[in-house]
Structures are given as structure tokens and as C-alpha cells.
Amino acid sequence: MKLTLFDLDHTVLNGDSDVLWCDFLVEKGLLGRTEFTARNADMAARYKAGTVGLKEFADFYVGTLAGRTVQQWEPLRQEFLADWIVPRITPAAVALVDKHLEAGDLVVMTTATNRFITELTAIYFDIEHLIATEPEMRGDLFTGSTTGVLNMREGKVERLHAWLTARGLRFKDCKSTAYSDSINDLPLLEAVKHPVMVNADATLAAIGSERGWPALQLH
Template sequence: MNLALFDLDNTLIPLDSDYEWGQFLARIGAVDAESFARRNADFYAQYEAGTLDPVEYLEFALGTLAQFTRKQLDEWHRQFMEEVIAPAILPAALDLVKRHQDADDLVAIITATNRFVTEPIAAAFGVRNLIAAEPDVTDKGEITGRLRGIPTSGPGKVAHTNEWLAAQGKSLDTFDRSYFYSDSQNDIPLLSAVTNPVATNPNALLKAHAQAKGWPILTLFDD
């Protein structure tokens, strides 16, 4: 058995689900459109530049979720999946995941985006294992606005992957081959930790790094 890890945003889907969720909330009038869209865009620009403070962003994103009941959030998320995410799930990405599943590889999606936003997306890909930023919730499942543990970004992806594997009595060294597919230079720590890093729809910084390292470059969809 091999290990296949996938980043989500701009890797398996040609958009950033966290950013698009924020835009969706603004579009339906759940939040003040002008101020929220501006702050959302600022955070996204920081992410693209590799300067994002993940804790600051997650406090913003999870604090927004905490303003609403889980029932309301789930209703909106079903609409979000139908209008935004489903049209963005393309055959090439589904086929890539399925090839690893058919090979009986251990498959997981690991993303810096929070679990509330990404769990239904992982399910749409047929992936049960999801490593994501964990929102704190009450006993009744309501989101408090706080983050549990450390962010699942940068070096945090390595830490969370190691923790997830250890819980199963495994480590990266357990596998003959370990794959990680990602689009961003923010994921270089985990890409460097696996045996088979794949720069997937890479941004300019990751593409240059991949070329220097001789890593394969995969294009699943056009810009």
C-alpha cells in the first residue's frame, strides 16, 4: 500500500473553497458584502504571496461561522456545494483520486481550510480521510469561533500528517511510496517530506521550486 495525500484548493478544484465560501456569504447577504469581501480579498492576497498568518485568518473565518447556527450554516453549505463547488469538480481530478483509490492506496485530503467548509467537498471526491483546520464546537455541535490545535498549513501539514498516521500505527516511512499533490509553495514542507512530491497546477513560486528540484509537474485544469 502506498500513501496519496492531496491538497484541495487550486489542486483538486480550480478555486479556493475558503475564499469562495466568503464570497458566497457576501453574495447571499449573510455578511456585509463590501467590508467582508474586502477583508476576504486581503487575506487571499496574503495567502498567494505566502505571507498569510494562518491563525489570524482562521480566527476571522471561524468567527464568521460562529455568528450563525449550525442548522443555518448547513443549509447554506448545501447551496454553496450546488452553485459553486459541484461545477468545479472536474473529471481529471476525480480520475486522479480514483486511480489511487483503485490501487488500494491510503488516500487523504489535507487542507488549510477548515473542516466545515471542506468535509462535504472531500465527500464529493469519495475521500473519507480529511485533515483540515478544526473548528472548536460546543456539545451541541455549534461552532464557537475558536481553532482547535495548530493550523493545517505550512509545517503544520507535516505535523498533522504525522499525527494522523501515528494514530493508525503508521508513519511516512511505513509506505514504499508517499505522494503529495499541491499547487502552492506554502506546501513545500510536506512536499519535501514525501517520496513522490507532485507540483499540481503549481503557482509560479512552486513551479520554479519544482523545476529546480526535478519534481514532476501535473496540470489537471487550465488557469
């Protein structure tokens, strides 16, 4: 089994879904520009540096969904995909994903961003399988918190193992490849047989260079 894992933000997407979502909500007048933009920039910078607490990070962004239902958010989610996400997906990123899909790989998008705002992106890439941070729901209402193991750092490996086990597969039996830009994904890249850096941040690039990992630029 060829297992191919794609990180989303800054890997196959030229941008960060969480940050873009917040910018989108600010533009729509649903978040206060002055206060939230500063908090958003701080959170993004600390995540890139690997210094933010995982629960704090995840709940900060999932909190933007609080108090509304899936149905209430859906038109905005569709607008966000069309106007903010698709224009930031390059032909090179689509071609790379298509290459693995056409080869018959088991292709999975694995992202720290919550499922609700990333599942349409996975569909756009024709990726059937998405492992993402899960927003907590009360009925059809978003509570503003996350639930379960966060799909971040070591959590990506834990969630992947659980996902494979549920499908009767074992990670060690897979010919695994992972694409990512971020030092936050070092545990995942170290776990797979074929790690590939994409648009790598400085810290990951330094480590990957020492280890001889291949590097790509998709945007």
C-alpha cells in the same frame, strides 16, 4: 502502504474554498459586500504569497461560522457544495483521485480550510479521510476560532504524522505521494517521497523545476 495526499484548493478544486465560501455568504446577504470583499481579497493574496500569520488567516475564515450551530449552517453548506464547489471540480481532477482510490492507496485530503466546509467536498471525491483545520465548537455552536494544530504549512506535516500514528502507521514506512499547487505546502512536498506540483504557483513552480518535480495541470 501507498499513501496519497491531495491538497484541495487550486489543486483538485479550481478555486479557493475559503474565498468561495465568503463570496457565497456575501451573495446570500450574510456578509457585508463592500467591507468583507476587500478584507477577503487581501487575506487570499497574503496567503498565496505566504506572508499572512497562520492563526490570523485561519480565524478570519472560521470566524464566518461564528454564532450559528451546525444544524443552522447545514442547508447553506449543502447549497454551497452543489452550486459553488462541484462546478469547479474538473473531470481530470476526479479521474486522478479515482486512479489512486482504485489502486488501493490510502488516500487523504489535507487542506488548510476548515473541516466544516470541506468535508462534503471530500465525500464528493469519495475520499474517506480528511485532515483539515478544526473549528472550535461550544456544544453545537461555532465559536469563530480554530482549535488545535492548524493544518497549514509545517502543521500539515505535524498533523499527518499524528493522524498516521493514531492508526498504527509510520510515515517513513509509507510510499508517499502528495499533490499541491502552493508554496505554502512546500514542507509537505519536501516530506513525501513523490511530490507532484498541480497548477503550481510561480514560487513553487520555480523550486519544483529546479528539483525536477513532475507537474500537472488539472484545470
